[in-house]
Amino acid sequence: MTDDVEDVLPRAVALSWGVAERPQRGPKRELSIERIVDTAIQIADDEGLAAVSMSKIATTLGFTTMSLYRYVTSKDDVLLLMQDTVCAVPIPPEEEDGEWRDGLRRWTATTIDVMREHPWFPDIPIPGMPLTPNNLAVLDWGLRIMKDLPLTGPEKMSTVLLLSSFARAFGVVERDVQRSREAEGAQRRTGEAFTTALAELVTDERFPYLGPLVRSGVYTDSEGDDDQDDYAFGLERILDGVQRYVDARRTGEPIVAAVPRPEPVPYDKAVREAAKARREIEGRLREARKREREAIAKAIERRTKAVEKAEKSAKAAAKG
Known part of the structure; x- marks a missing residue:
């Protein structure tokens, strides 16, 4: 290992590879990079990533904040090392007759497992290509499967990125929904009452395709009988696409070239103003319908009372 490596790599990356110079002298040498990172991970697991700070880590370890800077240059170093540490996942041995779809299923599920165990993981920004050893080991595992x-090499890298992005996005949604449900407790926004309320807003006029799903209860799963596994469905469709691409490569079938990203819809102030006016009109319409329902309910109540009164009078007259 040349001396130039430490100079080229960012400090945290060099630390992750063990090629950065570490402090050899100083008080309380029982402090170490490993203890700093492990403590930061525990804080994040218990309180969330926002709770991780140099002062919090130092206090937990019983050291001064300044003492940490003998080992790391900034909190960003700690975050990168935290991310790489939790990526030290058990990588299965290579199977001679392993089916690549099964392998990529397992590879993708591992990403979800990391986020379930450490919900703060996706909150750390992605600085660029993986550079730390555990991240690269996971990447190498994915490439080994394929x-x-x-x-081609770039196609394999794109496949890994596609699956990683899917797992990361799904993991974030799963985590956030779980947090919301835990925070709401008994006030969870599901069930028949919520479906009924949402159906009033999601009208067929404005949402012709979503409206029927909302009214059926599928959108909110008010009956709790939705057997659709969104993760498995999405992953299998991605693997179907990769399978189709691989088959075309093997047979020499023409492959559709990558289509450029579509141009974004241009900003139009008139469109925004029209949308705002529509929302206001819809709000007044909902209020009018509410008053109509209340008026109908009161009319029915009055009619019911009048009928009951007439029946009582008739009975009294018959007795007299």
Whole structure:
């Protein structure tokens, strides 16, 4: 290992590879980079990533904040090392006859597992390509699964990125929904009452395709009988696409070239103003319908009372 490596790599990356110079002298040498990172991970697991600070880490360890800077240059170093540490996942041995779809299913599920165990993981910004050893080991595992596929290096990297992005996005949604449910407790926004209320807002006029799903209860799963596994469905459709691409590579079938990203819809003030006016009109319409329902309910109540009164009078007259 040349001396130039430490100079080229960012401090945290060099630390993760063990090629950065570490402090050898100073008071209380029982402090170490490993203890700093492990403590930061525990704080994040218990209180969330926002709770992680240099002062919090130092206080937990019983040291001064300044003492930490003998080992790391900033909180960003700690975050990168936290991320790499939790990526030290058990990588299964290579199977000679392993099916690549099964391998990529397991690889993708591992990303979800990391986020379930450490919900703060996706909150750390992605600085660029993976550079730390545990991250690269996971990447190497994914590439190993695809070693026999007739794909180029960039195509394999794009496949890994696609699956990683899917797992990361799904993991964030799963985490946030779980947090919301735990915070709401008994006030969870599901059930028949919520479906009924939402159905008033999601009208067929404005949402012609979503409206029927809301009214059926599928959107909110008010009956709790939705057997659709969104994660498995999405992953299998991605793997179907990769399978189709691989098959085309093997047979020499023409492959659709990558289509450029569509141009964004231009900003139009008139469109925004029209949308605002529509929302106001819809609000007044909902209020009018509410008053109509209240008036109908009162009319029915009055009619019921009048009928009951007439029946009582008739009975009294018959007795007299």
